[in-house]
Amino acid sequence: MTISIWRYSHLTLAISSALFITIAALTGIILAFEPISNKLKPYAPEALNTIYIAETIGVLQAKYKEIVTIEVDENEFVSASVITKKGESKTFYINPKTGENIGSTIEKLGVFKFATTLHRSLFLKSTGRIVIGFISFLLFLIASTGLLLIAKSQGGIRKIFSKIVKENFHQYYHIILGRLFLIPIVIITLTGVYLSFGKFLLPNENTNNIQELTHTKRANIANITDFEFFKTKKLKDIQKIEFPFSKDQEDYFFVKTIQNKYQIHQFNGQIVRQTKRGFAHLVAYYSLVLHTGKGAIVWAFALLMSCFALLYFIFSGFSMLLKRMKIKTKILNNTTKDEAEIIVLVGSETGSTFPFAQAFEKALSMANKKVFVATLNEYSTYEKAKNLVVFTATYGAGEAPSNASKFLKLLERIPQKNELKYTVVGFGSKKYPGFCTFAVLVHASLQIQQKYTPEMPLFKIDNQKINSFKNWVNEWSTLHDLNLKIDEKNVLEKNKEASFNVANRTKINIDSTFLISLKPDTKMQFTSGDLLAITPNGDNNSRLYSIAKIDNKILLSVKKHEFGGCSSYLNALRKNDCLPGRVQQNENFHFPKKVKDVLLIANGTGIAPFLGMIQENNAVNIHLFWGGRTIESFAIYREYIVAALKNKTLTSFHAAYSKDQKKYVQDLLEDQTALIVSTLKEEGVVLICGSLKMQFAAEKILHKIALKEVNINIEELKEKKQIRTDCY
């Protein structure tokens, strides 16, 4: 399995630093609360942009024997260090207007001290700092490669913010959160690197930036509060003022702002020297503020969220990795490329196309054919081959998967001796705009080669659907006069069979229908509307049932057909019997989120998924339309419907009985035109489950009503996913 260099780097970097990043993120979560809790303290009673330094100095002078320093921190808390009239040294927060002591300076809590040390040096002193700085840099690289990966899969840097196709939960949120937190994480990592290494690199302040200012030598004693500098500068603009140690005229006031340092003559208030604080200082200052979130609650909160996001990235990243590792991609050939009759070439980015190739190869081998499987990049000359079969996925918006990137060039360069017949099968998801684009390109490129003739049109497989793959295999084998048996289990490796217990079942009713409730043996995720694939013993074909999720159990409604292998098999089951099955996600038919009204339309056993949806409903108005043969047909569902109407999880129920009343579901819809119109207008959703015949009839009515009353046709409604179907 070859994967692209960026994905490989992203993964390698992540694996090598995951442990440290986890520590940093966990401690980061704790530390984010420090600036938040500090900022919330009541030590900023006045707005500092209205107060001049002279005012504060004046009130402090009156209250204390001597002022040593005045400091303003990122929270705009003003603290003063003074010598009291009793002669004691004290430091505390002051009200800058009154000079009053309003609280002792915040001491770092033990938990923050612990978290800080762990966060920046892992308790390993300088070595730890270097390690953390390096990890921070790695995280920056991970974020950058992540950005490239999103750009690649979205089909270009400009499309980074376009809609993401939701294929798999963790992958989807990995990307969504990745985009959202890219900027905070880049800032965190770069400032982190600077804070870790900065002290080793930080040059001393540049002497070139010192400006000696001429001042009158003669001491012209003025009151401190009359100094021009103190009268014109606001408290907001300074970081620290140090008062002169003695009355010696060589002792100055030292004032620090973010940009400058000043020395001020203590007798006449003139600026004696002004030092511009270097670039390195500014970088260090802003790195600290940005990395810690000091003084800015919103940013501290963003940092907090980023830490949570990092933990999720690690979790979801590893879960994706594990999922991928489960898919076998090792190719075992029982012949060489020059011996084989049939060559199977695979193009896959994630490795998920390989199981199909393997299943195909196995089936061919069973039929005594010599097959050789390789990746598209391994394209070569083939001495005895008669057929070429290409299975390829498409990467991003139409690019070659990484193990097929060189194929088109190789095809031009490597001439074949023999004539070959070829077939291309494209794998992908219809949700992507570039569905199977690369497969199309491969098909076309082969076509213009003289030695190649197509034997079948390009075949596209959406979402790794096993049944369409089987259809293709059937077509191909008919063409070659073979009888190939595909072993589904090999293909659906990633969706392993689970084992279920029969928790309950009803007796078979007059329509040969019964309900059966299955409890999974292991914990598993599924939703009403998903499908359960059941393969009866000794059968290669599985049958799909729409499932209702009720109390974490699967409820199926099954109609026993006289010759139906699967329904007979299910009917033979008794309580506590065990059976294997495979849950398939069917996202298109999940209950819609964020809508107010939903219409559920079903006939016969098609009601099953709706029973689960209704049971889980809490705020949506659901109207259920159901068609059965006789009034008695309804009996097995009655308890569910009665309970739902009582609990108000179901708003209304409309039933039609074809044999007893000569009335059909579509007639019910016509009766309820007003309800349908209002639902469609309010962006409500219609779900249809049952027989195809019923689907067509219902859609016809819906189309008529929608066109007339809402001015929209059924195709548009389906496109907008306002109408969703699962019929058979």
Place this chain on the structure above:
Amino acid sequence: MKTRKLLAILPVFLFLLTALFSFKKNTPTTAYKCLIQMKNYSGEGAYVVISLLNEKGAYEETLFVQGTDDEWYFDIREWWDFYGKKRSDIDAITGATISGGARAINSIAIPNDALNKGYKIRFETAVEDQTYYKDDVEFELTSENMSAKIEGKGFIRYIRMMPQ
């Protein structure tokens, strides 16, 4: 009757008690302003302990401690041998650590009778992950030194003293 007598004695007793303590406290002291200017070293803020040593060179009293986090006090080894055993209350005479290039000004009280008697003042310094200086600054407690500028050997560039 008995309780009454006891109550009458109580004020006397209290007075004696206070007198006893005040007597001890009342050793006359002079307040000095002390400036510590640090060198431009890089790293964490320095712990600085100012102590009074008697004529035999033994610790007599802690005058000031820069650094509030007592879990690091044992890093200041010589002083810790003296302070660590008794752990007298030094809350009133502690301040924050001093970073490289920064300065600190404090008011310290020195007993008058220690002046010009061969007593010494010692400044010990220690920085996390770095060295410890047992006598970064050490000078004899003379009237002359109490308004002088004295160079340091370690993290301290110089200190200055001045009567208040």
